[in-house]
Amino acid sequence: xxxxxxxxxxxxxxxxxxxxxxxxxxxxxxxxxxxxxxxxxxxxxxxxxxxxxxxxxxxxxxxxxxxxxxxxxxxxxxxxxxxxxxxxxxxxxxxxxxxxxxxxxxxxxxxxxxxxxxxxxxxxxxxxxxxxxxxxxxxxxxxxxxxxxxxxxxxxxxxxxxxxxxxxxxxxxxxxxxxxxxxxxxxxxxxxxxxxxxxxxxxxxxxxxxxxxxxxxxxxxxxxxxxxxxxxxxxxxxxxxxxxxxxxxxxxxxxxxxxxxxxxxxxxxxxxxxxxxxxxxxxxxxxxxxxxxxxxxxxxxxxxxxxxxxxxxxxxxxxxxxxxxxxxxxxxxxxxxxxxxxxxxxxxxxxxxxxxxxxxxxxxxxxxxxxxxx
Amino acid sequence: xxxxxxxxxxxxxxxxxxxxxxxxxxxxxxxxxxxxxxxxxxxxxxxxxxxxxxxxxxxxxxxxxxxxxxxxxxxxxxxxxxxxxxxxxxxxxxxxxxxxxxxxxxxxxxxxxxxxxxxxxxxxxxxxxxxxxxxxxxxxxxxxxxxxxxxxxxxxxxxxxxxxxxxxxxxxxxxxxxxxxxxxxxxxxxxxxxxxxxxxxxxxxxxxxxxxxxxxxxxxxxxxxxxxxxxxxxxxxxxxxxxxxxxxxxxxxxxxxxxxxxxxxxxxxxxxxxxxxxxxxxxxxxxxxxxxxxxxxxxxxxxxxxxxxxxxxxxxxxxxxxxxxxxxxxxxxxxxxxxxxxxxxxxxxxxxxxxxxxxxxxxxxxxxxxxxxx
Numbered sequence: 219x220x221x222x223x224x225x226x227x228x229x230x231x232x233x234x235x236x237x238x239x240x241x242x243x244x245x246x247x248x249x250x251x252x253x254x255x256x257x258x259x260x261x262x263x264x265x266x267x268x269x270x271x272x273x274x275x276x277x278x279x280x281x282x283x284x285x286x287x288x289x290x291x292x293x294x295x296x297x298x299x300x301x302x303x304x305x306x307x308x309x310x311x312x313x314x315x316x317x318x319x320x321x322x323x324x325x326x327x328x329x330x331x332x333x334x335x336x337x338x339x340x341x342x343x344x345x346x347x348x349x350x351x352x353x354x355x356x357x358x359x360x361x362x363x364x365x366x367x368x369x370x371x372x373x374x375x376x377x378x379x380x381x382x383x384x385x386x387x388x389x390x391x392x393x394x395x396x397x398x399x400x401x402x403x404x405x406x407x408x409x410x411x412x413x414x415x416x417x418x419x420x421x422x423x424x425x426x427x428x429x430x431x432x433x434x435x436x437x438x439x440x441x442x443x444x445x446x447x448x449x450x451x452x453x454x455x456x457x458x459x460x461x462x463x464x465x466x467x468x469x470x471x472x473x474x475x476x477x478x479x480x481x482x483x484x485x486x487x488x489x490x491x492x493x494x495x496x497x498x499x500x501x502x503x504x505x506x507x508x509x510x511x512x513x514x515x516x517x518x519x520x521x522x523x524x525x526x527x528x529x530x531x532x533x534x535x536x537x538x539x540x541x542x543x544x545x546x547x548x549x550x551x552x553x554x555x556x557x558x559x560x561x562x563x564x565x566x567x568x569x570x571x572x573x574x575x576x577x578x579x580x581x582x583x584x585x586x587x588x589x590x591x592x
Numbered sequence: 593x594x595x596x597x598x599x600x601x602x603x604x605x606x607x608x609x610x611x612x613x614x615x616x617x618x619x620x621x622x623x624x625x626x627x628x629x630x631x632x633x634x635x636x637x638x639x640x641x642x643x644x645x646x647x648x649x650x651x652x653x654x655x656x657x658x659x660x661x662x663x664x665x666x667x668x669x670x671x672x673x674x675x676x677x678x679x680x681x682x683x684x685x686x687x688x689x690x691x692x693x694x695x696x697x698x699x700x701x702x703x704x705x706x707x708x709x710x711x712x713x714x715x716x717x718x719x720x721x722x723x724x725x726x727x728x729x730x731x732x733x734x735x736x737x738x739x740x741x742x743x744x745x746x747x748x749x750x751x752x753x754x755x756x757x758x759x760x761x762x763x764x765x766x767x768x769x770x771x772x773x774x775x776x777x778x779x780x781x782x783x784x785x786x787x788x789x790x791x792x793x794x795x796x797x798x799x800x801x802x803x804x805x806x807x808x809x810x811x812x813x814x815x816x817x818x819x820x821x822x823x824x825x826x827x828x829x830x831x832x833x834x835x836x837x838x839x840x841x842x843x844x845x846x847x848x849x850x851x852x853x854x855x856x857x858x859x860x861x862x863x864x865x866x867x868x869x870x871x872x873x874x875x876x877x878x879x880x881x882x883x884x885x886x887x888x889x890x891x892x893x894x895x896x897x898x899x900x901x902x903x904x905x906x907x908x909x910x911x912x913x914x915x916x917x918x919x920x921x922x923x924x925x926x927x928x929x930x931x932x933x934x935x936x937x938x939x940x941x942x943x944x945x946x947x948x949x950x951x952x953x954x955x956x957x958x959x960x961x962x963x964x965x966x
Contacts, residue, residue: 447848464607474821
């Protein structure tokens with residue numbers, strides 16, 4: 219036994235890896251996937267300007283990164299029409315969620331989220347001793363009015379709400395979110411996860427000032443900007459709250475080349491336009507493929523498409539295994555009743571073609587699995 | 593006011609940036625430094641293999657990194673003669689210290705460190721509500737027997753001890769640390785920060801098994817491996833404790849290219865030998881320069897040299913300002929009575945020559961500053 223005496227909270231927590239990464243799945247199966255469509259990564263890749271900026275910055279990697287991300291925050295402030303005091307940069311939305319939960323949640327505190335929403339947020343809440351109130355999806359979408367009502371009932375400190383939603387892919391117009399916030403309790407902060415914001419329709423944008431005290435918005439370079447492995451995200455909010463991150467954050471935690479890459483990515487609006495077009499094409503292709511094989515693609519405001527199998531969780535899980543057997547990594551990250559669906563990330567046309575070709579065998583695998591266990 | 597209700601602990605913490613980065617100092621002075629010798633970065637740079645690996649991996653940056661750092665942990669296990677279960681990889685030692693403190697320290701808990709030792713450790717301890725017991729340096733070195741005695745008196749959960757020491761640059765033979773551990777209370781964990789371990793004499797290595805339950809060792813690719821901006825560190829310890837990091841860590845927090853770079857850096861033993869030789873040359877040159885200008889270089893087991901001005905903190909601070917006026921970034925990170933010293937990182941010969949040339953004007957600046965305020 220180690221001499222380390224864990225805190226009672228730490229002792230109570232499980233040791234876990236919230237998501238098994240595709241590399242681990244590849245090690246278990248003994249061979250790499252040929253299409254990586256399970257983590258909503260953006261296989262169209264980052265802007266060439268961002269790639270060049272990272273490779274150039276690698277030459278100076280002997281230097282720590284700027285702990286206040288000055289240049290990136292200046293550029294983001296110009297992009298959003300706010301000031302750097304509204305912006306904190308962190309190691310992806312995951313890292314920022316950890317800091318936010320640490321700042322606000324301690325034993326006895328409640329947060330509200332949707333049943334089947336982002337597990338990493340729940341991981342952080344449990345990690346700081348908070349209690350999770352989970353509201354079911356309504357009509358396959360996060361139910362913001364009920365989330366807010368539940369927060370009022372439970373004196374919740376935070377509501378987690380993703381727009382567009384992962385894993386369903388749907389979105390709520392920003393105006394509807396703004397209207398719903400009229401009912402938000404004054405002691406409840408809306409954590410608006412906009413990880414897929416760059417890929418959503420324009421009316422998804424929340425039509426409220428960045429420093430609205432009721433909301434903190436989380437953004438990332440992982441999805442639309444195609445830099446998931448760089449680990450750069452940021453939060454936009456009221457300066458009081460943004461400043462508070464300096465109470466707890468790991469100031470020297472960001473990769474220097476990643477910061478340079480994010481700055482370059484932000485400057486390349488043309489590339490983002492290109493990505494949006496590529497993603498739209500892939501979404502349509504995924505819908506066509508799904509239809510051809512008897513599944514239904516749900517509408518998507520993201521770079522992934524949720525495919526309704528019309529069956530149940532056991533079938534969807536078996537279908538994921540069937541695709542894995544064909545070398546295709548996808549996921550089933552849903553809870554019932556949405557667990558009838560599978561989630562497929564958009565990718566280049568050769569990935570889509572591979573998925574199409576594998577569909578019959580994957581479906582046969584799923585049907586065989588179920589008939590064996592029936 | 594933001595709707596966010598901070599925890600009582602978070603509300604009590606100051607918003608701070610523990611170290612003002614050189615970029616911020618450059619922005620304040622309006623012009624870049626010409627020699628960057630204040631953050632103990634390794635200006636000799638990373639292995640060319642590491643650089644190539646990072647630039648190559650940048651092309652795949654659209655993918656998340658492996659959340660369990662499988663390949664890097666395998667290679668580190670081979671390097672250290674232990675198993676991957678003894679190793680957790682994190683965003684530099686700073687990030688790992690945060691996780692470790694979070695696992696072990698809560699309100700009412702005590703930790704022991706040296707007065708003037710690493711401020712970021714103290715930042716994390718305060719950040720989780722811990723109480724810091726600080727033991728003065730003895731003869732300009734961390735005083736391990738007294739640290740251990742203080743831990744026994746205060747029922748401390750952690751002792752922070754850096755070997756080699758930053759900011760003094762000295763080291764204790766590993767055998768002496770091992771002997772001192774005989775007195776360690778069974779509920780106290782020694783946090784052995786070996787950030788500079790790759791640059792130290794061979795006898796600095798702790799001659800104990802990696803899974804000794806009394807110690808957790810912290811290592812990094814920031815110093816000897818010249819990759820500070822990559823943000824890859826690791827901890828070595830008992831599997832029980834290492835596994836516990838999976839209770840709290842940000843699993844997807846590491847840059848994918850940085851992991852690839854670290855793996856390549858570890859494989860290039862020749863480059864590390866080259867760096868050790870370059871650093872030794874620079875240390876000797878720094879000692880010569882210091883002597884020529886009336887200062888005394890303290891012995892160093894690291895890639896920086898602590899120069900004793902023979903004066904006091906006010907003088908040392910003014911000398912740092914004098915060097916900054918000459919375009920040279922160095923630091924005075926000491927507390928009294930070690931604050932009579934300045935700390936200069938080793939760098940390529942042109943940086944050393946620039947320091948040498950600037951010394952007379954920097955000293956004159958310091959003397960003038962003191963006579964003006966006298």
